[in-house]
Amino acid sequence: MKKNKAYLFLLPGLVFLLLFMIVPIILTISSTFKDQGQISFNGYIEFFKNKYFIQVLMNTLKVSLMTTLLCIVISLPVSYYISRIHGRMKSVLIALSVFPLLTSAIVRSFSWMIILGKNGLLNEILMNMHVIREPLNVLYTPTSMIIGLVHLFLPLMIISLVGVMENISDDLVQAAESLGASRFVAFRKIIFPLCVPGLIVGSILVFVGSLTAYTTPALLGGKQQVISVYLYQNAMTLNDWHAASIVATIMVAVTFVIVGLMNLTASKLNPRGENS
Amino acid sequence: MSLLSLNHVSVGYGQNTILKDLNLNVEKGELVSLLGPSGCGKTTTLRLIAGFLQAKTGQFLFNNKNYTRVPINKRHFGFVFQNYALFPHLTIFDNVAFGLRLRKMDKKTIEKKVRDILQIVNLNGFEKRFPAELSGGQRQRVAIARALVIEPDLLLFDEPLSNLDANLRIAMREEIRRIQQELGITAIYVSHDQEECFSISDKVAILNHGMIEQIDQPKAIYQYPKTEFVAQFIGFKNFITCTKRDIHGNEAVFSTTHGKFRTKMSPGTKSETSLKLAIRPEDIELYTDIHSDTTGENFLTGQIQLSTFLGKSYQYKVLTPLGVFHVNCSSETQPLAVGTTINLFFPMDKLVNVD
Numbered sequence: 026m027k028k029n030k031a032y033l034f035l036l037p038g039l040v041f042l043l044l045f046m047i048v049p050i051i052l053t054i055s056s057t058f059k060d061q062g063q064i065s066f067n068g069y070i071e072f073f074k075n076k077y078f079i080q081v082l083m084n085t086l087k088v089s090l091m092t093t094l095l096c097i098v099i100s101l102p103v104s105y106y107i108s109r110i111h112g113r114m115k116s117v118l119i120a121l122s123v124f125p126l127l128t129s130a131i132v133r134s135f136s137w138m139i140i141l142g143k144n145g146l147l148n149e150i151l152m153n154m155h156v157i158r159e160p161l162n163v164l165y166t167p168t169s170m171i172i173g174l175v176h177l178f179l180p181l182m183i184i185s186l187v188g189v190m191e192n193i194s195d196d197l198v199q200a201a202e203s204l205g206a207s208r209f210v211a212f213r214k215i216i217f218p219l220c221v222p223g224l225i226v227g228s229i230l231v232f233v234g235s236l237t238a239y240t241t242p243a244l245l246g247g248k249q250q251v252i253s254v255y256l257y258q259n260a261m262t263l264n265d266w267h268a269a270s271i272v273a274t275i276m277v278a279v280t281f282v283i284v285g286l287m288n289l290t291a292s293k294l295n296p297r298g299e300n301s
Numbered sequence: 302m303s304l305l306s307l308n309h310v311s312v313g314y315g316q317n318t319i320l321k322d323l324n325l326n327v328e329k330g331e332l333v334s335l336l337g338p339s340g341c342g343k344t345t346t347l348r349l350i351a352g353f354l355q356a357k358t359g360q361f362l363f364n365n366k367n368y369t370r371v372p373i374n375k376r377h378f379g380f381v382f383q384n385y386a387l388f389p390h391l392t393i394f395d396n397v398a399f400g401l402r403l404r405k406m407d408k409k410t411i412e413k414k415v416r417d418i419l420q421i422v423n424l425n426g427f428e429k430r431f432p433a434e435l436s437g438g439q440r441q442r443v444a445i446a447r448a449l450v451i452e453p454d455l456l457l458f459d460e461p462l463s464n465l466d467a468n469l470r471i472a473m474r475e476e477i478r479r480i481q482q483e484l485g486i487t488a489i490y491v492s493h494d495q496e497e498c499f500s501i502s503d504k505v506a507i508l509n510h511g512m513i514e515q516i517d518q519p520k521a522i523y524q525y526p527k528t529e530f531v532a533q534f535i536g537f538k539n540f541i542t543c544t545k546r547d548i549h550g551n552e553a554v555f556s557t558t559h560g561k562f563r564t565k566m567s568p569g570t571k572s573e574t575s576l577k578l579a580i581r582p583e584d585i586e587l588y589t590d591i592h593s594d595t596t597g598e599n600f601l602t603g604q605i606q607l608s609t610f611l612g613k614s615y616q617y618k619v620l621t622p623l624g625v626f627h628v629n630c631s632s633e634t635q636p637l638a639v640g641t642t643i644n645l646f647f648p649m650d651k652l653v654n655v656d
């Protein structure tokens with residue numbers, strides 16, 4: 026059999042993707058550059074003049090960035106621990122850490138509402154312990170959005186990091202320690218730089234996920250709008266598909282820019298990504 | 302007082318005890334090798350000394366200080382790993398400088414020390430490369446340089462040459478010995494290769510099941526193994542079980558069911574109950590003409606069962622009333638046919654009494 030013929034097997038998948046993904050994306054994007062049959066950038070200019078939209082965009086970026094950073098901070102020790110143990114305990118911990126992905130976004134968000142609400146669990150506990158006198162306003166703030174998103178996307182970061190950390194041999198840490206490094210320094214100077222590829226993959230997944238998430242910010246964000254909710258309102262409530270398409274295009278562009286920036290950082294941090 | 306002493310140390314993984322009652326003393330400036338069959342606990346011993354493993358019982362003294370619970374990074378020992386364990390994301394320079402930077406030395410000193418040590422291991426000019434861009438032998442030398450540059454109080458080698466080809470192995474072991482002596486570093490060296498251990502060590506320790514069977518100078522071990530295990534391990538293939546031992550001055554006469562064997566008393570006289578004699582295949586002499594000169598003390602008659610060509614020599618399997626003996630004879634002479642009746646002679650200075 027000729028080697029070229031093997032590509033035939035890719036054909037069904039390619040046709041499917043072309044028809045149902047590439048073509049609609051191109052149609053959506055190209056439609057944003059048209060105004061009454063003529064090519065124009067008016068839609069974009071108006072959008073970027075709109076203070077409210079800029080605020081929503083910034084808000085979204087801030088929330089996504091915070092979510093990503095928090096996921097990194099929480100995942101580093103957790104993933105390191107999981108990557109160093111063996112046997113059944115390891116499978117159990119991995120299963121537990123992906124658990125949030127298995128529950129519905131609505132159920133998850135409602136649980137956070139119960140916990141974070143004005144008369145919720147958190148405030149009740151803190152008031153009973155006399156830590157605070159007035160109930161905290163956590164729900165329907167960026168904080169509650171970030172909490173919900175971290176909960177949702179932590180598994181992606183943990184799994185990405187466990188993947189790279191498993192391939193880092195114990196000998197490297199022991200070599201560093203025998204040269205005088207404490208556990209912490211060995212982690213910072215050896216494990217962390219070798220994790221950068223996984224860190225980048227995890228960050229891209231979490232960041233893009235947070236940027237485009239709808240249910241969690243819609244339920245936990247209250248009046249605090251993010252770009253996906255804004256998009257939904259334009260399309261479904263205001264029935265302004267032209268505006269919605271422009272928002273969608275901006276989201277795609279922002280995503281590409283951020284992913285590109287992350288890859289750039291990665292190649293700076295870790296000139297030789299390979300572990301040997 | 303020895304520089305390093307392990308006193309009645311036991312170590313294990315989980316429930317599994319690997320080292321039961323280990324005792325080891327190493328003097329300052331010595332290179333001591335650990336030699337033993339696979340799985341006997343050589344790596345475990347090194348890892349214990351380095352601090353990667355904790356002793357369950359016993360005590361580890363170093364420089365008269367109790368090191369049993371001292372953390373790895375406070376021990377100041379160098380460790381050369383079998384798989385090198387170089388940091389893949391750092392250049393050769395940064396790999397070697399790693400330990401120095403942790404010691405907060407100034408930039409100039411670090412640069413000088415790294416260059417000097419790379420000079421010693423013959424790797425100058427490689428500073429900017431990454432480990433993945435070096436050959437196995439070069440990585441090995443980086444690993445040694447990285448451990449040496451911190452001027453450790455003790456250098457630990459775990460089969461450092463096992464991944465190299467035979468020629469490079471010989472060159473590198475001479476290099477290691479030269480560096481160790483030049484810098485006066487105390488070292489413990491693990492290897493599978495007996496020749497390697499014997500050629501570079503001041504002392505060799507033979508391990509079996511987590512115990513040291515014998516520790517001595519290489520020549521002493523080679524000539525006078527103390528136990529049957531050690532003898533077997535270093536190439537004594539033939540053993541004679543005797544029934545009685547009589548000592549006459551510095552000679553001993555061993556009686557067997559088929560004749561008597563006279564030997565020199567080996568240093569460190571064995572107890573009354575050690576009635577085993579050992580000899581290497583190449584030390585037995587073989588006579589085809591049987592007459593009164595070739596019978597009597599230290600002679601044994603037998604029949605050739607099997608002949609194997611080994612290159613330098615023929616090895617004969619000879620069946621005698623005292624069991625099967627392996628005898629090596631120069632391959633320059635005409636080989637003997639299977640079935641030939643022959644006389645074996647056991648020179649008294651080659652016959653060793655073992656436990």
Ligand SMILES: Nc1ncnc2c1ncn2[C@@H]1O[C@H](COP(=O)(O)OP(=O)(O)OP(=O)(O)O)[C@@H](O)[C@H]1O
Binds near residue numbers: 314337340343493
């Ligand atoms: N991490 C571990 N967990 C459990 N048992 C282990 C572990 N490492 C080694 N062992 C066991 O401990 C024993 C001694 O191992 P060790 O690595 O010290 O042997 P060694 O003498 O270095 O052997 P080799 O010459 O093959 O390297 C072996 O029986 C081995 O199965």
Ligand SMILES: [Mg+2]
Binds near residue numbers: 343344345
């Ligand atoms: Mg080993």
